[in-house]
Every structure is written in C-alpha cells, then in structure tokens.
Amino acid sequence: MISQIAFLLLSPLAIASPISPEAANAGAASVNPAAQGKPASEGVTTFDGVALANIKDAPSVAAVTAAAIDRTGWTCTVDSANDGDPCTNVLDGDTTTIWHTQYNPTVAALPHEITIDMQASYLVGSVTYQPRQDGTPNGNIGGHVISLSGDGDTYTDVAYGTYIDDTTLKTTTFTPTNGRYMRLTALTEAGGRGTWTSASEINVYTAAGNAPPPAAGNGAWGPTIDFPLVPVSLANEFSSGNLLAWSSYDPSTFGGSNGAQTITATYAIGSNTVTSALVTNTQHDMFCEGLSLDFHGNNIATGGNTASATSIFNSAAGGWTKGNAMNIARGYAAQVTVSTGNTFVIGASWSGGEGGKNAELFNGNTWGLLGGAPVAPMLTADAQGVYRADNHGWLFGWKGGSVFQAGPSVAMNWYGTDGGGSQTAAGNRAGDGDSMCGNAAMYDAAAGKILTVGGAPNYQNIDATSNAHIITLGDPDTEPTVQTIGNMAYQRIFGNSVILPDGTVLIIGGQVYGNPFSDDTAQFTPELFNPADNSFTQLAPMAIPRTYHSTAVLMPDARVISAGGGLCGTCATNHYDGQIFSPPYLFTGGARPVISAVSTDTVGVGGTFTATTTGAVSDGFSLIRMSSTTHTVNTDQRRIALTPSGADGNTYTLTLPDDAGITMPGWWMLFALNDGVPSTATTIQVTAD
Structure with a gap:
C-alpha cells in the first residue's frame, strides 16, 4: 500500500481540472451543512460532512507546468494555424499566447489536430490541455481523441471523449503507454461556436521505465x-x-x-x-x-x-x-x-x-x-x-x-x-x-x-x-x-x-x-x-x-x-x-462466439426461444440484466445461466426460469459462451406475461 500511496502523490493522477471560481462559489464553498442536515464542527466549513481543510486543492497551472516533462527542443505540427497564432505557443510556458486554427480570410473546417514530437520516447501517462485564458471561449476543444506513436506513422488511441466548455485545465490520464509523438485531435468546438480550435498550453507527463507487458490472464x-x-x-x-x-x-x-x-x-x-x-x-x-x-x-x-x-x-x-x-x-x-x-x-x-x-x-x-x-x-x-x-x-x-x-x-x-x-x-x-x-x-x-x-x-x-x-x-x-x-x-x-x-x-x-x-x-x-x-x-x-x-x-x-x-x-x-x-x-486465445439470430427479441417469464450462433457453443448462454448504479449500489444487475435444452446444429433452445422474482422483467443482455469466452450481447426484453 505504501507504493500505491507514493504513486498517487508523485504521479499526474493527482492533477484534476478545477472548476471555475463562479461554479466553486455556487458549490463546495457555499455548502451549508446545517441546512442540509450534515454534521459540521462549529466554525468549520464542510462538504458532505468532510472538513474542507481535509480536501486537497487542485494544483495551479504554474505548478502543473513545472511538473511536466521538460519541453526543451520539442516541435509541433498542425493541420491549420492562423497568422500570429502558431502551434509553438502551446509549448512556450506562457498562458497568454495561443495556437489558433485559421479563421481569416477563411475558416478551416474541423477536425483539427496538433502533433507534438517530444524528440525521445517516454512512458506517457497523462496529457493536460489548457484552453485559452483571454476571456474568449472560441476554439475550446470539446470532442477529442488523444493518440501516441513511436514512429510518427502508426498511432494508438489512448483516450477520447469530450471536455467541459470552460477555461479550467483539462487532464486526461490513461494506462501508461510508450510514445515519442502525441497527437491531440479536436473533433468539435466545445460550445458549437464555430469550426475553429485553440489551445494555450499542452503538457505531457511520464513515469520512469518502459511500459510493462500485461500479465497473462490478468486482463487489460x-x-x-x-x-x-x-x-x-x-x-x-x-x-x-x-x-x-x-x-x-x-x-x-x-x-x-x-x-x-x-x-x-x-x-x-x-x-x-x-x-x-x-x-x-x-x-x-x-x-x-x-x-x-x-x-x-x-x-x-x-x-x-x-x-x-x-x-x-x-x-x-x-x-x-x-x-x-x-x-x-x-x-x-x-x-x-x-x-x-x-x-x-x-x-x-x-x-x-x-x-x-x-x-x-x-x-x-x-x-x-x-x-x-x-x-x-x-x-x-x-x-x-x-x-x-x-x-x-x-x-x-x-x-x-x-x-x-x-x-x-x-x-x-x-x-x-x-x-x-x-x-x-x-x-x-x-x-x-x-x-x-x-x-x-x-x-x-x-x-x-x-x-x-x-x-x-x-x-x-x-x-x-x-x-x-x-x-x-x-x-x-x-x-x-x-x-x-x-x-x-x-x-x-x-x-x-x-x-x-x-x-x-x-x-x-x-x-x-x-x-x-x-x-x-x-x-x-x-x-x-x-x-x-x-x-x-x-x-x-x-x-x-x-x-x-x-x-x-x-x-x-x-x-x-x-x-x-x-x-x-x-x-x-x-x-x-x-x-x-x-x-x-x-x-484466452479463443475466438469469440457470435449470436447471429434469436427467434424473438421479446420473451415472457418462463418462456422459450432459440438463439443461433455462427459456431459451436460449449458453455451455454447467460442473461445479465441491464443495470444502473450510483454510490456503490447496483440493485438491477443479476445473472441467469441458461443451459440449452436442445440444439439443431448451432441453433439452441433456451428456457427462462418461470418466476418473475428470478427472471426480473426488463431488458437483458444475452451472451453465448464458448470455452469461457463470451460473445457480444444480443438485447432481449423479458416481459411479465
């Protein structure tokens, strides 16, 4: 456990995107524990019963910049840049300068990408993106993909998603991956204000050593x-x-x-x-x-x-x-x-x-x-x-x-x-x-x-x-x-x-x-x-x-x-x-089975249906109810193993338990299993009648 704690304190995992001062004032700092029935020590502001003094503040942009890999000698290339707003501005340590895609005389279309050559290979664990800080939100990146490459030709996507449309530092952490080149592709402008992209600073973080191969049998x-x-x-x-x-x-x-x-x-x-x-x-x-x-x-x-x-x-x-x-x-x-x-x-x-x-x-x-x-x-x-x-x-x-x-x-x-x-x-x-x-x-x-x-x-x-x-x-x-x-x-x-x-x-x-x-x-x-x-x-x-x-x-x-x-x-x-x-x-090395057809996508409790696969199925089928979860609790998920009662080639007859307390009606995922390997699910609705 000591090594885990040290890893947390020393790595970029501890870096998170703070919210705007306005949001903070509307949220944590203004919580009134007494009004919400929360225990609070006299004179101590709390957040859900936890003293704010015990909650670590997010680091400043300056602190994050200082903790990143030294960017000396790094170069960058982009698909588009406006005159006076080159991509090198994201590497200069100055949050008042920006890279901005072309908007004059014409506006360049999305997607846009910036590729950074770190001049050496690193075990990369996270990337931070700092939106522009001049009060203008134009170009804030929304939808995006982050990719790494060792040779500048073949890239591996390590992250994707959407950033919040505000000025706070954005941090993306992922499984450490070796790479010399980091590419950030902007798919959308966060506020839908246009097809431009901008950035104030981009930093990359690493850990010592090389990426270890995944241990056999341990997942990834x-x-x-x-x-x-x-x-x-x-x-x-x-x-x-x-x-x-x-x-x-x-x-x-x-x-x-x-x-x-x-x-x-x-x-x-x-x-x-x-x-x-x-x-x-x-x-x-x-x-x-x-x-x-x-x-x-x-x-x-x-x-x-x-x-x-x-x-x-x-x-x-x-x-x-x-x-x-x-x-x-x-x-x-x-x-x-x-x-x-x-x-x-x-x-x-x-x-x-x-x-x-x-x-x-x-x-x-x-x-x-x-x-x-x-x-x-x-x-x-x-x-x-x-x-x-x-x-x-x-x-x-x-x-x-x-x-x-x-x-x-x-x-x-x-x-x-x-x-x-x-x-x-x-x-x-x-x-x-x-x-x-x-x-x-x-x-x-x-x-x-x-x-x-x-x-x-x-x-x-x-x-x-x-x-x-x-x-x-x-x-x-x-x-x-x-x-x-x-x-x-x-x-x-x-x-x-x-x-x-x-x-x-x-x-x-x-x-x-x-x-x-x-x-x-x-x-x-x-x-x-x-x-x-x-x-x-x-x-x-x-x-x-x-x-x-x-x-x-x-x-x-x-x-x-x-x-x-x-x-x-x-x-x-x-x-x-x-x-x-x-x-x-x-x-495991085994091919994933494929469910090619089911006789019905709606079946009653205790009902019978057939599922056809493209190959043999050695371990039968399973139903897992679709689920919802919050605060450690998921009362929806449950599993039912289904053993075929008969087969015609690769078409299997399956019967559900006849009690709604077991086969809770709702939407379920049906999986076929062969040598322990599951298929992708086919969705089935179980009805009460």
Whole structure:
C-alpha cells in the first residue's frame, strides 16, 4: 500500500481540472451543512460532512507546468494555424499566447489536430490541455481523441471523449503507454461556436521505465473516456447500447442553490463519442438519488438533492420526464424493482430530514406508503447516527413481490410489498459486521446466490474490511443461508462490483480507509471472484483511482467501464473520465462466439426461444440484466445461466426460469459462451406475461 500511496502523490493522477471560481462559489464553498442536515464542527466549513481543510486543492497551472516533462527542443505540427497564432505557443510556458486554427480570410473546417514530437520516447501517462485564458471561449476543444506513436506513422488511441466548455485545465490520464509523438485531435468546438480550435498550453507527463507487458490472464485496461462531468451515476440504455451518465446540477460539485437541473452525458460506445445535455424539465437535481430500471428499461431516479422528486428516463425516447413526488423526502435511498413491476424505496436521511424513512412503493404513476415496512430494522450503528445509518441499502427483488435486504447492516430483512407492506427479520451475515458502502451482487439468480464484499462499520473515517460472504436465498420470509468465504486480497470501501457473463464478479476500486473526496489509500488492483471455488484473483492494476462517487457497469461487448470519483468542487480528486477494462476471458486465445439470430427479441417469464450462433457453443448462454448504479449500489444487475435444452446444429433452445422474482422483467443482455469466452450481447426484453 505504501507504493500505491507514493504513486498517487508523485504521479499526474493527482492533477484534476478545477472548476471555475463562479461554479466553486455556487458549490463546495457555499455548502451549508446545517441546512442540509450534515454534521459540521462549529466554525468549520464542510462538504458532505468532510472538513474542507481535509480536501486537497487542485494544483495551479504554474505548478502543473513545472511538473511536466521538460519541453526543451520539442516541435509541433498542425493541420491549420492562423497568422500570429502558431502551434509553438502551446509549448512556450506562457498562458497568454495561443495556437489558433485559421479563421481569416477563411475558416478551416474541423477536425483539427496538433502533433507534438517530444524528440525521445517516454512512458506517457497523462496529457493536460489548457484552453485559452483571454476571456474568449472560441476554439475550446470539446470532442477529442488523444493518440501516441513511436514512429510518427502508426498511432494508438489512448483516450477520447469530450471536455467541459470552460477555461479550467483539462487532464486526461490513461494506462501508461510508450510514445515519442502525441497527437491531440479536436473533433468539435466545445460550445458549437464555430469550426475553429485553440489551445494555450499542452503538457505531457511520464513515469520512469518502459511500459510493462500485461500479465497473462490478468486482463487489460484500454482507452480512457473523458466526460464533461464527474460520472457519479451510470446506466445502460437498452435502445442504443450506449451509457448514460450524470453528476448533479453542476459538472463537478453539488449542494448549491441551483438544484432544479441535472447535467448528463451519453457515451456512444460504437463511435467513441461523448455528448452532454442539461436536464431542466423535471426540476430535479438527481445527485444522491435512489436509482433502478423498471420493467420497460426506464431509469427511475428518486430524491437526492431535490429530495422528493421523481424523474424517469425513457431509453427509447431518449429523454427525461417528470414523475409524481414521493411522500417522504429522501437522499441516498435504497431502491429496487420488484417482481410485480413496482419500485420499492426505503431509507435515505442524507437529505429531506433525518430518520423515519420507512418504505414506499411506486406503481409507475403514484407513490404509496408502506407503513408495515419500517426502516429501523435495517439501520447500521454508524458513528454519525441515522444521517448515515439508513443509506445505500443492498436490496434484491425476489419472489412474490418480496424484497430481500442483504445489508449493509449486519442484520438482514425481508420486506413484503403487498397491502401496507411487511417486514420479517432474516438473521445476520455470519462473521460480518455493518458494511456500509460495500457491495452485493446476485451472480446466480436461479440459485438465489448473492456475493457480498467489503464495506466498513461507519460511512467514513474508518478502515474498510476485506470480508466476503455468499448468501443463498430460499422462499421469502425464511432465513437464508450465509457462508463466510475467504477474504478478498484488499480492504475496500467505496468500490464497485460488476457481474460478468461467465458468472465471475469483478470487484474494482475503493479505499482501505474510508475518506470521501480523497484518493489516499486507493485500491488500484481489481479482483475477480470465481464461484467455482469461491476464490479471488488479482487482476491488472488500473491507472486512475476510483474511490468515493465512482461507478462501474458491464457493457454489451462484455467489457467493463470504471468511471468517476470526486464531485467536490475545486478538489484534486475529481475524475472526469472512465476507463475500459477487458476481463481475462478476452485474452484466452479463443475466438469469440457470435449470436447471429434469436427467434424473438421479446420473451415472457418462463418462456422459450432459440438463439443461433455462427459456431459451436460449449458453455451455454447467460442473461445479465441491464443495470444502473450510483454510490456503490447496483440493485438491477443479476445473472441467469441458461443451459440449452436442445440444439439443431448451432441453433439452441433456451428456457427462462418461470418466476418473475428470478427472471426480473426488463431488458437483458444475452451472451453465448464458448470455452469461457463470451460473445457480444444480443438485447432481449423479458416481459411479465
């Protein structure tokens, strides 16, 4: 761990893009903890309960310039430059000079590119781009690609995405890659003001040594995706296969007075582009929301900064609509879709007052209180009291409209959603304690198996655990079986878990010591849980820390995106990016199977359909429900292994489990597996009838 901390402090990972003074004044510096029910020491300004004195300020531009590789002797070439604004201005250390593409007598068309020859090969780990500082935003780079080359002819893309349209320093960090030439290609002008591009300074950062080859069987980290916000929430879009991300009313902070909007971004996986949109029509700041996907694949976002609001994102329509308000104002809610099609929510004292956050149920139109489903049995013994004790419950929709609460409290419970609701104690997780901001994942829904890992007794300022357990569910209201298994290699709080097509579970990111808005004690090495022997295997380490407010989800191509962290105004731990991880199964040497056709793209619970592949499939198929995640919680994801009941050549007959509590209706990704290698997914909607 000492080496990890040293790496963080000495590398450009600690450099982040600060927000503008105006945004900072509207955000972190103006947070009133008392008004939001947050604990605060007298006379100390806090940010979500953390003293601002403990949050590291982002470095100045001058400090960043001094820390970069010495640019003496570097040269540059561009596709276009206006007279008097050559590309050498980005290498002169003077933020008052700029490179600007031609705009007189004619305007040069996008895309534009600048290529820097560093005159020697370096192990490059990050690039900073400083927009012009003269008060004119024209030419700020939006959509972009960063590429490296050893010979100036063959380039490898290491990052792409979209920068925020402001004057702050932009940092892109990626897996260290050897290169002599760095190319920054501008695809769009950030504000859509024209087809020009400008830059004040560009710096490149390195680490000593050569890029190590990836260890066999450990997976690999790929390109970085720059977002124009900190992606605190992520969700699969069924209609396009894209990913939807959002932060708060501001790209980099929360808690300000302008709480009736949310800034979102869409990552188009196929084109590697990121676009942003400001959502105002729902009058909802969706930061710290409860989140789940309904039977139709719609995102249901509840509470948070706007503590009573409900917003609904329709993937097919590509837009948000305003839903009816909840009866109880909430922030940091536990929320899950149940087998009746309703949405169950409970807890959440981060906003909207503290305590008494009993359950309620949403039928897609109205909310109804469930007086028989109290929150008290699932509270942790957090040092900060109920403000934290009812946060981020681990919920699973199960048979007969029931909800199983697996944690983070050591006490587990069953909740019923019929009538006025009900609650039945379900025992404790043997050998565990309260595990706030740990993870739980239903990796084998047909068998009712849930993996739980990590977390801590308190929300913050405490060591995390490496504990791991398997919970096996039976019928509702019966006590499940709890098995203590060998611990993870690392302690983790604020990490994420992602169920993979082969039934393994990727555990990623987190910290040893829970400290929101800090990357100290970050865990860079992911682990892979294998249910065959309940073991954990360490995988290829990542380059970017993913701690508080980080996210991770499975993509349709069987890779994983790990994103975000921060959202703390001018702090140095804002991570405006995600990075793609290719799991070990993509490096076995086996060809990926291909699903060429399915007999239907809509199938009912318990229904039968066929899937045709271009070659033999040795390991059957798996269904993984599309998911949404925020604040370590993903109550949507679950996996069902499908063994063919018959085959006609390469056409296989598949039958779904006949209980909606297992095969939760909604949109699922269907994967074929051959010799452990998954296909790219085909999307299927499971319906309730």
